[in-house]
Amino acid sequence: xxxxxxxxxxxxxxxxxxxxxxxxxxxxxxxxxxxxxxxxxxxxxxxxxxxxxxxxxxxxxxxxxxxxxxxxxxxxxxxxxxxxxxxxxxxxxxxxxxxxxxxxxxxxxxxxxxxxxxxxxxxxxxxxxxxxxxxxxxxxxxxxxxxxxxxxx
Numbered sequence: 001x002x003x004x005x006x007x008x009x010x011x012x013x014x015x016x017x018x019x020x021x022x023x024x025x026x027x028x029x030x031x032x033x034x035x036x037x038x039x040x041x042x043x044x045x046x047x048x049x050x051x052x053x054x055x056x057x058x059x060x061x062x063x064x065x066x067x068x069x070x071x072x073x074x075x076x077x078x079x080x081x082x083x084x085x086x087x088x089x090x091x092x093x094x095x096x097x098x099x100x101x102x103x104x105x106x107x108x109x110x111x112x113x114x115x116x117x118x119x120x121x122x123x124x125x126x127x128x129x130x131x132x133x134x135x136x137x138x139x140x141x142x143x144x145x146x147x148x149x150x151x152x153x
Contacts, residue, residue: 005047005050005052007052007151010033010034010035010043011043011047011151012151012153013032013033014029014033014040014043014044014047015047015052015053015151016148016150016151017029017032017033018044018053019147019148020148022055025037026038026040026041026044029044058147061110065112066110066111066112067112068110068111068112068113068114068116068117068138069108069109069110069111069138069139069142070108070109070117070136070137070138070139071106071107071108071109071136071137071139072106072107072108072109072121072125072134072135072136072137073102073103073105073106073134073135073136073137074087074103074104074105074106074107074125074131074133074134074135075102075103075104075131075132075133075134076104076105076130076131076132077130077132078130079130080098080104080105080130082129082130083104083105083128083129083130083131084096084098084105086128087105087107087125087128090120090124090125092109092110092111092116092117092120093107093108093109093120094108094109094110095107095108096108103135107125109121117136117138121134121136
């Protein structure tokens with residue numbers, strides 16, 4: 001289990017501000033929380049080094065020419081680790097989680113066409129050793145895609 005990182009009010013405020021604008025300057029952030037730019041830099045570095053905070057460029061798959069998206073529910077027989085390793089190597093798989101319930105894994109896939117989705121599901125995933133069943137849930141629209149969930153107290 002990952003160790004919990006203790007956050008104070010300033011840490012939480014910095015995280016919320018960075019969720020709104022990940023490119024905000026340390027000077028601007030410092031003004032908001034009452035610290036100097038070097039003190040903010042040190043706090044952000046600590047949060048980043050401890051793995052609590054990451055900076056990433058979030059892309060819009062539609063604007064990249066990837067309008068076909070689906071969530072795939074995958075059932076495996078045996079241990080899922082080998083299936084997970086194989087799924088990680090498929091470029092269209094952008095999100096992969098192990099879960100409990102009626103599916104063992106969920107994979108999110110983005111691609112250019114329905115034909116490409118068909119190939120990913122039937123030629124690349126269903127043929128993997130250990131895959132027992134794949135059920136697809138194509139997206140008709142994305143209504144909420146949050147990266148700004150609140151920081152718990």
